[in-house]
Amino acid sequence: MLRLANPNRFMQWSGKLLPWCAIATVILLGVGTYMALFVAPPDYQQGESVRIMYIHVPSAMMSTFVYAVMAVSSAVALIWRHPVADIAARESAPLGAGFTLLCLVTGSLWGKPMWGAWWVWDARLTSELVLFFLYLGYIALVNAFDEPTRGARAGAILALVGVINLPIIKFSVDWWNTLHQPESIFRLGGPTIAPSMLWPLLIMVLGFAAFFVTLLLLRMRSALMAAKLRAIRLQQIEAA
Amino acid sequence: MSPFLRLVGRDLRLALRQGGDAAMVVGFFVLTVVLFPFGVGPEPELLQRIAAGIVWVTALLAALLSLERLFQSDYEDGSLEVMALLPLPLEAQVLAKCLAHWLVTGLPLTLTAPLLGLLLHLDTAGYPALIASMAIGTPILSLLGAVGAALTLGARKGGVLLSLLVLPLYIPVLIFGVAAIEAEIGGFGARPHLLLLAAFLVLAVGMVPFAAAAALRQALE
Numbered sequence: 129m130l131r132l133a134n135p136n137r138f139m140q141w142s143g144k145l146l147p148w149c150a151i152a153t154v155i156l157l158g159v160g161t162y163m164a165l166f167v168a169p170p171d172y173q174q175g176e177s178v179r180i181m182y183i184h185v186p187s188a189m190m191s192t193f194v195y196a197v198m199a200v201s202s203a204v205a206l207i208w209r210h211p212v213a214d215i216a217a218r219e220s221a222p223l224g225a226g227f228t229l230l231c232l233v234t235g236s237l238w239g240k241p242m243w244g245a246w247w248v249w250d251a252r253l254t255s256e257l258v259l260f261f262l263y264l265g266y267i268a269l270v271n272a273f274d275e276p277t278r279g280a281r282a283g284a285i286l287a288l289v290g291v292i293n294l295p296i297i298k299f300s301v302d303w304w305n306t307l308h309q310p311e312s313i314f315r316l317g318g319p320t321i322a323p324s325m326l327w328p329l330l331i332m333v334l335g336f337a338a339f340f341v342t343l344l345l346l347r348m349r350s351a352l353m354a355a356k357l358r359a360i361r362l363q364q365i366e367a368a
Numbered sequence: 369m370s371p372f373l374r375l376v377g378r379d380l381r382l383a384l385r386q387g388g389d390a391a392m393v394v395g396f397f398v399l400t401v402v403l404f405p406f407g408v409g410p411e412p413e414l415l416q417r418i419a420a421g422i423v424w425v426t427a428l429l430a431a432l433l434s435l436e437r438l439f440q441s442d443y444e445d446g447s448l449e450v451m452a453l454l455p456l457p458l459e460a461q462v463l464a465k466c467l468a469h470w471l472v473t474g475l476p477l478t479l480t481a482p483l484l485g486l487l488l489h490l491d492t493a494g495y496p497a498l499i500a501s502m503a504i505g506t507p508i509l510s511l512l513g514a515v516g517a518a519l520t521l522g523a524r525k526g527g528v529l530l531s532l533l534v535l536p537l538y539i540p541v542l543i544f545g546v547a548a549i550e551a552e553i554g555g556f557g558a559r560p561h562l563l564l565l566a567a568f569l570v571l572a573v574g575m576v577p578f579a580a581a582a583a584l585r586q587a588l589e
Contacts, residue, residue: 206582258536265533272523281586282519286533289515289579293537296568300540304547 133210135352142345149342156335163328171325177241182328184234186336187227191259194224194340198266199291202284212348214280217287218270219347223340225263231256251305255298262290371456372464379468382441389434390472394480397430401484412489419488420549423498424505426484427477428538431506434473435513435534436520436527438465439584443521452588459577462518462584466510466576474506490549497552497562501545504565511572512537518583540568 132138164182171178201217204210235253236246247253270283369377383389404422408414442448451461481502482495490498516534520526548561 258539261532261536265529265536268529268532269519269523272520272525272529274524278522278586278589282523282583285515285579285583285586286519289537292575293540296540296571297536300543304543 132212133208135212135355138212139349139352142349146342146345146349149338149345153335153338153342156331156338160328160331160335164332168325168328169322174242177238178325180234180238181325182332184231184238185329186333187231187234188256189333190336190340191224191228191231191256193337194220194227195259195263195287195291195294197344198224199287202287205280206284206288212352214277214284215348215351216344217284218280219351220340220344221263221267221270221283223343223347225260225267227336227340228256228260228263232260249305251302254305255301258297258301259294262294266290371454372460375456375461375464376468376471379465380471383468383472389437390476393430393434393473394476396433397426397477397480398484400426400429401487404488416489416491419485419490420494420498420546420553422488423481423484423490424501424542424545424549427481427502427506428509428535428542430477431473431509431513432531432534434469435510435517435530438469438510438514438517439521440517440526443587448584449588452585458581458584462514462577462580463573466507466514469514470507470510474502474510477506478502491553493555494549494553497549497558500558500562501548501565504562504569505541505545508541508565508569508572509538511569511576512541514580515576515583518580518587521584521587541565544568 170176201213205213270279273279516530520530544561544565548558552558
């Protein structure tokens, strides 16, 4: 990990890795989408609308996974002053916010036919919404400083504070919901999920993860290139 | 007098002599609560049902108002840089400043809350829980807010950013604060909720100084 602190080495390494990640993404998402749409059976209660699950569940999983990636990168960046980890944390935040938004939107679209409402103050929905706000706060903080390193450092501290707070928020929202409306707890799926649905779902989850890694590498590479470009321009201006 | 108490005293003196900090926060608190009956209608049953929620949500917003000043003026006039050189660790200074901040905002809010409960026809059984939950909960607001205030030092549009950062972190306090009052009114007893709030407070006292001090150090670099 510390070997990758050198941006040049990271560029070489990620350049080799990137095509494989992209291929894995295309294959996994392609196969997963085909299986989700044509192979997996419709649900006996929910009918065809259960297919939203194959987007909704992977994006929900990614929304927390990306936060974990962000927090670990932030810790690495703070402890070792690791410049590439700083970029990893900063560049994964918009992706995480995107997955969270995708999860909220698909959940809302799924909720309308199933529960009869676009939004229900269910504990899981609510904590996902709070997570979305945490991502937005992080992105706003990182971009709020004229000096980019200040933003990165402040963002890293915020990400770690958020990681300690997330379980507390999750717990208190669960507690709040069971207190206020115990009759409206929705349980998805009922019995454990059938293998014919589980396999497409697992492939989609892996596809989403590969998609995230591909995008993250792309974003980190372009951030590094942009920094390099800026440095070259400054040199040219000084030389002129 | 210990350096810790001296720092608390300095912040209190500054707040009192510059004047109006506590009065402004309380004024905002009262005024905003008074807006609600205009918004939802004056029926006592409705107001009674939502009283605990209104008082707590408004208290969160009022506490948020004054957070920006926690470190801002010391940052601008350079006192913060001198304070970072003091033998007293920055972590302890954060705690002292939070204590002073609570004394000029959280404490007046706690004392005003029962009056607002009266305006909103809060059930009589709820008053002890209201005062207790505000007394335990408002210090948490000052502590969590200190992290946000330290992180946004020197940021563009620091005030709006601060509320975006801090409000999601306030949600647990709001949930347990309101739950304590409603449980007491419902006859279940506020004790478990108050204990959870107290646990949260202990956690915040233990961890916030480190996060806020780290944020201050990177702001001073």
